[in-house]
Amino acid sequence: MNIIDELSWRGLINQQSDEEGLRKLVDEKDISLYCGMDPTGDSMHIGHLLPFMTLKRFGDAGHHPYIVIGGATGSIGDPSGKKAERPMQTMDQVNHNVEALSNQAKRIFTDFTMVNNYDWTEPIGILDFLRDYGKLFNVNTMLGKEIISSRLEAGISFTEFTYQILQSLDFLTLYRKHNVQLQVGGGDQWGNLTAGLDLIHKAEGQDAKVYALTIPLLLKADGTKFGKTAGGAVWLDAEKTSPYEFYQFWFNQDDKDVINLLKKFTFLNQDEIAALAEKVKTAPEKREAQRTLAEEVTKFVHGEEALKTAEKITEVLFSGEIQALTTDEVAQAFSGVPSEEIPADEINLVDLLIAANVDKSKRQAREDIQNGAIRINGEKLTETTEMIDPKDSFDGKYIVIRRGKKKYFLALIK
Incomplete structure (x- = not known):
């Protein structure tokens, strides 16, 4: 199957500059392509995955993907999708984020070539920038692009206004040095991508075969934005997000969304996904599609061992056998539950429930204990006189408290 048909089936194409031209090009030869990422933070989130997984699909089809880390553009700020100016980062912040994102991307996308646009942007002087590149951009055309026009009422600085030129320079540089012919980006990047095409055609001639492709904004079945x-x-x-939390995010997706997510975020083929779609219809209670989605994406991002840990934690929490967890696994499993610090001294069970903010009064704590509603580290305790020694479990760091069937609390030992 042509890679463009593959992307279309998966719902990964929003806009293309020349569908037939790109289809013909990728049929004729292996091409180089890229997607950029600005270092606005020190980690990617799942919103970054789709463009780069799309590049990987090209790579699996024999093409050559590049990631451009925006050491230069990240210091300026992309106005796309923003209602106001971004806070300017210091260069120390930018460089820290560049290093962190580069290491993260290299770990996940092992077969990509990675470059930093600071390397070719920093040597350009202001006069050369204005004469060699600024002269090729028409202000009226730039104002007509949605990424700029949407900001005119609120105001946009000259700094962010020039972002489009810098991103276009990336495409031109990669085309000249590495014969990169396709840029991939999110749907909000269309104006920046087409500006790059225009620059290459002005600088290199209208016969230059370069293309742009954007990926649609991912929405859930109810129309809300996916990924938050x-x-x-x-x-x-x-x-920032433990592998267990990551796994649970995918496992908890709605039946209405899961097949769409399998198409976009996994490398399963059409037959495999069709089989899972049938199971969603015939046995939704088994959640096989969700489990497969969680397994595939967690393994891709965090690796096999992290997936095994996430699955173990899931199984242990379902069974209630908390003692089967290691100390590190407890930290993962209960990172989001209410927690309180308590002293490392032996403590009465009633006092523990008060100290950990499980119950508001000793009367309520006694009732919960006597009614069998309290488990400490997986063990049901029904005697109000019970004494708990924090040193007895999880390296003396944690006490896991469960009230009722699902409400967990964590006592952090000082």
Whole structure:
């Protein structure tokens, strides 16, 4: 199957500058292509995955993907999708984020070539920039692009106004040095991508075969934006979003969304996804499609061992056998539950429930204990006189408290 047909089936194409031209090009030869990423933070989130997974699909089809880390553009700020100016980062912040994102991307996308646009942008003097590149951009054309026009009422600085020129320079440089012929980006990047095409055609001639392709904004079946949780973004950094939390995010997707997500975020083929779609219809309670989605994406981002840990934590929490977890696994499993610090001394069970903010009064704590509603580290305790020694489990760092069937609390030992 032609890679363009593959992307179309997966719902990964929003706009193309020349569909037939690109289709013919990728049929004729292996091409080089790229997607950029600005270092606005020190970790990617799942919103970054789709463009780069799309590049990987090209790579699996024999093409050559590049990632451009925006050491230069990230210091300026992309106005796309923003209602106001971005806070300017210091160069120390930018460089820290460049290093962190580069290491993260190299770990996940092992077969990509990675470059930093600071390397070719920094040597250009202001006069050379204005004479060699600024002269090729028409201000009226730039004002007509949605990324700029949407900001005119609120105001846009000259700094962010020039972002489009810098991103276009990336495409021109990669075309000249590495024969990169396709830029891939999110749907909000269309104006920046087409500006790059225009620059190449002005600088290199109208016969230059270069193309742009954007990926649609991913929405859930109810029309809301995909990728956010109550706690914020779902990060690819295991310190920000643990592999267990990451796994659970995918496992908890709605039946209405799961097949669409399998198409976009996994490398399963059409037959495999069709089989899972049938299981969603015939046995939705088994959640096989969701489990497969969680397994595939967690393994891709975090690796086989992290997936095994996430699955183990899931199984242990379902069974209630908390003692089967390691100390590190407890930290993953309960990172989002209510937690309180308590002293390392032995403590009465009633006092523990008060100290950990499980119950508001000793009377309620006694009732919960006597009614069998309290489990400490997986063990049901029914005696109000029970004493708990924090040193007895999880390296003396945690006490896991469960009230009822699902409400967990974590006592952090000082």
